Amino acid sequence: MIAESAHLPAALECPAVEVVALVDPVRERIARLARRFGLAPLLAQDVSEVVGRIDAAVVATPNDTHMPIALKCIAGGVSVLIEKPLAACLDDGRAIADAGAAHGVLVAPGYVTRFRPNLRLLKALLDRNYFGRVRRFVHQFGTVGGWAPLSAYNLTRSATGGGVLMVTATHFVDRLIWFWGAPSEVSYWDDSRGGPEANCVARFRYGGDDGFEGEARYSKTFSLAGSFVIETDRGTVLLADTDDAEILFRPHDSHGVVHAVRAVGDHQDGARSPFVSQLQAFADACRKTSAFPVSVEESLRSLELVERLYSCRQPLPDDWYGAAS
Amino acid sequence: MSRVAVFGASGFVGATVVERLYAAGRHDVVPVVHSSGNAWRVARLPLSLKTVNLMDAASVRDAVDGCTHVVNCTRGGDDVMLKGFRTLLQACMANRVQRLIHLSSVAVYGDPPGPDSQDEAGRTNPARGSYGWIKLQQDNMLERAARSGLSCVALCPPNIGGPYSYFLLALLAALNGGRFALVDGGHTPCNLVDVANLALAIELALERGPEDGRRLFITDDDAATWASVLAELRPLVRDGTPPVPSIQAGVLRALLAAQRPAPASPWRSLKHLVSSDVREVLRRDPLLARIDASLRRSVALLGSAVEERLRLAIEAPSGRRSAAQRSDIDLRLAAQQLRTVVHSPRRARETLGYQPRHKFAASMHAFRAWYQSMSGAGSPFGDLYARIAARA
Numbered sequence: 001m002i003a004e005s006a007h008l009p010a011a012l013e014c015p016a017v018e019v020v021a022l023v024d025p026v027r028e029r030i031a032r033l034a035r036r037f038g039l040a041p042l043l044a045q046d047v048s049e050v051v052g053r054i055d056a057a058v059v060a061t062p063n064d065t066h067m068p069i070a071l072k073c074i075a076g077g078v079s080v081l082i083e084k085p086l087a088a089c090l091d092d093g094r095a096i097a098d099a100g101a102a103h104g105v106l107v108a109p110g111y112v113t114r115f116r117p118n119l120r121l122l123k124a125l126l127d128r129n130y131f132g133r134v135r136r137f138v139h140q141f142g143t144v145g146g147w148a149p150l151s152a153y154n155l156t157r158s159a160t161g162g163g164v165l166m167v168t169a170t171h172f173v174d175r176l177i178w179f180w181g182a183p184s185e186v187s188y189w190d191d192s193r194g195g196p197e198a199n200c201v202a203r204f205r206y207g208g209d210d211g212f213e214g215e216a217r218y219s220k221t222f223s224l225a226g227s228f229v230i231e232t233d234r235g236t237v238l239l240a241d242t243d244d245a246e247i248l249f250r251p252h253d254s255h256g257v258v259h260a261v262r263a264v265g266d267h268q269d270g271a272r273s274p275f276v277s278q279l280q281a282f283a284d285a286c287r288k289t290s291a292f293p294v295s296v297e298e299s300l301r302s303l304e305l306v307e308r309l310y311s312c313r314q315p316l317p318d319d320w321y322g323a324a325s
Numbered sequence: 326m327s328r329v330a331v332f333g334a335s336g337f338v339g340a341t342v343v344e345r346l347y348a349a350g351r352h353d354v355v356p357v358v359h360s361s362g363n364a365w366r367v368a369r370l371p372l373s374l375k376t377v378n379l380m381d382a383a384s385v386r387d388a389v390d391g392c393t394h395v396v397n398c399t400r401g402g403d404d405v406m407l408k409g410f411r412t413l414l415q416a417c418m419a420n421r422v423q424r425l426i427h428l429s430s431v432a433v434y435g436d437p438p439g440p441d442s443q444d445e446a447g448r449t450n451p452a453r454g455s456y457g458w459i460k461l462q463q464d465n466m467l468e469r470a471a472r473s474g475l476s477c478v479a480l481c482p483p484n485i486g487g488p489y490s491y492f493l494l495a496l497l498a499a500l501n502g503g504r505f506a507l508v509d510g511g512h513t514p515c516n517l518v519d520v521a522n523l524a525l526a527i528e529l530a531l532e533r534g535p536e537d538g539r540r541l542f543i544t545d546d547d548a549a550t551w552a553s554v555l556a557e558l559r560p561l562v563r564d565g566t567p568p569v570p571s572i573q574a575g576v577l578r579a580l581l582a583a584q585r586p587a588p589a590s591p592w593r594s595l596k597h598l599v600s601s602d603v604r605e606v607l608r609r610d611p612l613l614a615r616i617d618a619s620l621r622r623s624v625a626l627l628g629s630a631v632e633e634r635l636r637l638a639i640e641a642p643s644g645r646r647s648a649a650q651r652s653d654i655d656l657r658l659a660a661q662q663l664r665t666v667v668h669s670p671r672r673a674r675e676t677l678g679y680q681p682r683h684k685f686a687a688s689m690h691a692f693r694a695w696y697q698s699m700s701g702a703g704s705p706f707g708d709l710y711a712r713i714a715a716r717a
Contacts, residue, residue: 136709146362155365193371194371196369219699225714236709320691
């Protein structure tokens with residue numbers, strides 16, 4: 001579905017890319033996609049049918065299939081852009097990374113929010129202590145339900161590698177790794193009773209006594225406006241989870257004033273879809289004109305952090321009537 | 326062990342029923358959902374979900390196959406509610422299901438419901454085509470199925486409260502958005518049932534109770550008013566939200582009357598047909614686009630003054646519509662406060678042994694506990710989450 005809603009439109013908008021093949025076990029799906037986008041590509045039901053006839057591949061399949069598909073591509077010298085997360089588990093991720101290194105083939109993890117100009121600006125400003133020193137942060141994202149993939153794999157723990165933490169929070173886990181690296185301490189709660197969790201809360205601590213801490217919460221049953229809030233010693237930064245949101249900074253002594261922070265001229269860059277930027281960066285990296293901005297090592301550290309969170313899982317309280325009494 | 330298929334298991338009531346039956350451990354539970362996208366709440370349990378399209382008879386029969394009991398909590402478009410429900414009834418009868426529990430609604434008694442609807446025998450009077458009307462058609466189908474030998478009952482809740490309550494979330498959103506008004510100070514009854522009380526009634530009805538397909542009211546047994554519901558929600562209302570205004574019932578009735586569609590008239594229909602919105606759609610057809618262009622050229626020949634008068638006659642909104650549009654109040658929530666009847670669960674008590682487990686205050690407390698936990702209000706970082714809520 002993400003191929004139809006994001007990757008194919010991005011490919012058609014990206015001059016550096018030509019769509020030459022569509023692969024899906026169900027031929028009718030890709031035939032319909034080809035018709036919808038006015039394409040006449042090679043249609044295949046297995047990636048092995050196209051290896052040798054393509055330069056690069058976007059892997060946008062259920063998480064547990066990333067590894068076998070990527071390995072086939074890499075073995076055939078085909079560079080891969082793999083939808084987040086890199087794999088359904090760290091071991092699979094390592095297998096992909098190792099194969100890429102062994103064959104000298106590019107593995108590009110597809111964390112598309114990295115290509116949002118507002119997040120790149122926020123990262124650059126935080127690195128320069130523009131807003132002061134970070135003290136605390138929160139991030140949240142919640143929807144009542146969500147996308148329903150054709151295979152319904154989203155509700156199968158073995159296929160996704162988890163629940164809302166793996167499916168939704170993975171973008172923020174990547175952001176933590178990107179912004180600040182791996183946290184020194186973590187705590188984690190979710191509401192799984194054996195199946196994939198629908199709600200989770202994670203806490204993170206960075207550094208020692210003079211470090212900072214934060215919390216993140218994700219839901220598939222409750223609407224939470226996707227936003228990142230960072231409290232610094234000078235004020236509070238807020239960035240909504242949209243491609244075109246402005247960074248808002250409210251100093252402690254703001255007298256009710258909020259500053260909208262943007263880089264000079266960034267309105268031109270902001271008009272471009274992050275999926276197009278990601279694909280362009282992938283094409284550039286394939287041609288070795290520049291490095292892909294998200295390294296495979298970082299995506300492994302993301303998977304490592306997810307597994308670390310799951311390993312210290314505590315049940316999220318859900319006896320609301322007990323709480324009432 | 327009985328095997329219970331819960332259709333509509335991804336919904337608010339269906340998920341609560343699945344959780345309750347699973348926790349009780351006395352039934353083999355089969356959650357049946359329409360789409361995996363909304364099924365996260367039940368998917369967290371170690372149960373195999375069945376994805377079924379009610380419009381597909383074969384998949385419905387397959388889901389019912391081997392089940393001794395069926396609970397129907399589905400909602401959907403008119404087609405699903407009528408044709409899909411008929412398919413479910415047929416599947417239950419074909420598979421010799423021992424018992425079907427169907428979720429009806431007090432909406433079948435109309436809006437507002439008549440005073441005689443304090444018990445189930447009251448006159449049903451929903452507006453044709455309304456949700457209540459669709460539910461009434463379902464109830465009628467259920468009674469016919471009962472006469473054909475299917476043991477079944479329709480449980481009939483009012484607004485449903487407790488954790489995950491859509492009704493309370495909508496009320497809270499209207500409060501936070503300054504769109505909620507109390508009618509005459511909020512003294513009228515707010516018929517509520519806590520979702521756990523409703524799930525309890527469904528569990529009881531699986532094993533006992535009437536078999537004639539007729540309705541049973543399932544409500545909490547302590548009557549709440551709109552003012553008391555509001556008081557219970559107040560701790561969740563954002564700081565800085567203006568006080569809730571009050572509106573007189575007479576003023577509200579006038580606003581509602583202004584919002585009703587005007588009666589049919591050939592002139593109004595013609596105006597609609599030649600309005601720019603409709604013509605814009607018609608112009609997508611090349612032939613109709615040419616006819617439209619030709620008509621426009623003909624009108625232009627009459628002169629700009631005539632053209633302008635025609636445009637105003639066709640496009641200008643009527644005074645009746647603009648009066649309603651000016652109102653910022655959530656009229657749907659306000660209209661519910663014109664209901665004066667209290668639906669009694671006496672018959673459910675007598676036939677099912679239904680005793681609501683959670684009183685109104687405990688139910689509202691549970692909703693608040695759930696809401697605060699979900700929104701992060703109770704977290705040590707609650708002040709930062711509040712910054713997001715303030716911006717939303």
